[in-house]
Amino acid sequence: MFHKTNKSVLAVSFLLAACSAPDSTKEATVSEASNSHIGEQSEIYSCDNANQNGTALFGDLHIHTRYSFDAAANSTGATPEDAHRYARGEEIPIFPINDQGVAIGRTKIDRPLDFLAVTDHGEFLGERALCRTASSPVYSTAFCVDYRSDERQGMVMLSSVITTETPARIPEICGQDGSLCRDYAKSPWEDIQVVSNRANTPCEFTSFVAYEYTGTPGVSNYHRNVIFRNAKVPALPVSYIDAPIDSKLWAVLDDVCDPQQGCDYLTIPHNTNLSNGRMAPYMQLENTTEAKRAYAQTRLEREPIMEIFQHKGGSECINGLSSVFGAPDELCNVEAVRRIGENKTFMERDYSAEGLVMMTSSSVTEECDDDEVGKNGMVGAGCVHPTDFQRSALLVGLKEEQAIGLNPIKLGIIAATDTHSANAGGVKESAWVGAVSGEGSAKERLQPGLLTSGIDGNPGGLAGVWAKENTRDAIFDAMLRKEVFGTSGPRIRPRLFAGWSLDQGLCERDDMIMYAYANGVPMGGDLMASSPISKPSFLTYAVKDPDGQKLRALELIKGWVDDEGNLNAEVLPVVSNDKGADSLCEVYVDNHFEPTQSAYYYLRAVEPETARWHTYDCASINEGQRPPVCTDGSYSETIIEMAWTSPIWYQGKD
DSSP: OEEESSSSOEEEOEEEOOOOSTTOOTTOOEEEOSOTTTOEEEOOEEETTOOTTOEEEEEEEEEOOTTSHHHHHTTOOOOHHHHHHHHTTOOEEEEEEOTTSOEEEEEOOSSOOSEEEEOOBSTTHHHHHHHHOTTSTTTTSHHHHHHHHOHHHHHHHHHHHHTSSSOOOOHHHHOTTSHHHHHHHHHHHHHHHHHHHHHOBTTTBEEEOEEEEOOOGGGOOOOEEEEESSSOOOSSOOOTTTOOSHHHHHHHHHHHSOGGGTOOEEEEEOOGGGSTTTTSTTTTSOSSHHHHHHHHHHHHHHOOEEEOEETTEEOSOOTTOTTEESOOOGGGGTTOSOOTTOEEEEEEEOTTSSSSOEEEEEEEOOBOOTTOOOSOGGGTOSOBOGGGSHHHHHHHHHHHHHHHSSOSOOOEEEOOOOBSSSOTTOOOGGGOOOSSGGGOSHHHHTSBOSSSOBTTOOOOOEEEEEESSSSHHHHHHHHHTTOEEEESSSOOEEEEEEESSOOTTGGGOTTHHHHHHHHSEETTOBOOOOSSOOOOEEEEEEEOOTTSOOEEEEEEEEEEEOTTSOEEEEEEEEEEEEEEESEEEEEEEOTTOOTTSOEEEEEEEEEEEEEOHHHHHHHTSOGGGOOGGGTSSSSOSEEEEEEEEOOEEEOOOO
């Protein structure tokens, strides 16, 4: 329940001005108009169940429906409305459809979510609409005929646009200036807005208008989800075609999404584990301190968090980086799709042949050389850069801060599913129906897939926020201040605070969280230097999923830059319970703290081992018909579920 804080309702409708400049979004602005179905009533809400100490809310900020070109290529027929229905606990179809035109099954989430963002690709909304609309002026072109004849091949045809450093629209269907594709993109983008705004129910369920910015230069990941605060959004998504570098993405978004007119946004990078150094800062920028500081400042404002886990694997850490000192961490291997020294086999296009000829290649995954970026990260190959994984990327940010005075990689932590079947938050291992519609049966899911789907994929995770209420503003603000966390699926509720003299008996106090806010800083914050110098203490706390496993351990992950400039990381055991516990709590003091060394700390809550999703699928198939992955030991039969808080940072002082 909610009530309005003011008696007058500010009923405002929005129509977003069209973009007319050739292949540019700079003329798109937020404006008032009469198209009321796009907008929402603008009100200030105060929820009856608001909690000033924060409530743990769980959601999914990364899912796809039939508007995404790759989801459609895998026969996804689910709509943004289906995604919202699923997230709120309703049953939806499992695609594809059978010979009778009926979806092959139905699926339902085990527990509804608190919030959702449908993030269909901003690229190719217009291209697909043009090729699939019989009345369009290019419906009968050779490109569109070929596209409709085989949408998986059509996906590759479109993907060729975004696998380059200099993407450009296809003149044959978009026109020389790209305007035709932009015009036909308006209808699906408006539909996405309408569904989100209609589903948004303050205090009960939050829906964000959003999209995915999808660049794959060198067939490596350069993806970001763009989340808007409210219903005031640009006329069209700013795509990789419009802005093929992160700094330009933010610049163009700033032009078309003016906070003075009520528009606001943030971006969330994902699958850095498949980026091959592409997520490293300063790509394509002048090598000057001034340019680097400007980049860092913008990123600090516009990109506060990243995905640490989703169906394409974990992005927390990787063992074997020569540039990072520290012992191997066995949990770095949980749902890892890349390992240093591993020989990866993948498919790539043979550019020496005519047409879309694919060939099998292989390469050994190694650490990238200095200033090197690799290719084929999206198929799990290529080199690994320290910025590809959260733990080592945070270290790079700490060191860069020493050089330029600002930290360009100061990222909080969430998780997501990246499902391409609209089943947002469908993360239960025993009930997973696959990440794409072509995985509607156990036998299909157990096969090698495309882009780490199939046996290499997993159900993904959830985003958690500590917000005072379930509204767009409250959740968006929590993301900006990085008071967020990610889980590999279970609804574990972790909290982390840091201070210089936290009460050692804090775990026993009834006012534990209130005290921690008053005497420390929460996850996502900065621990300022103390005077006189002392050792920092940390309130580490987590509560189990009410419907899940008991907790096994809490671990504090510390990263720091030593006095010689070396990058270091360590897993600090805080508290454990072999029998499992409903909650774990401990005040931990870092007795090895050095005030001159910049550092970060984040908390990891760990469950006992449980069965991985494929063991359930294997058990559902008659023994004699099970594929080799069920018996050959190539995939672990178990998984260790966990949750990660956003870090707390400390800037070293002389």
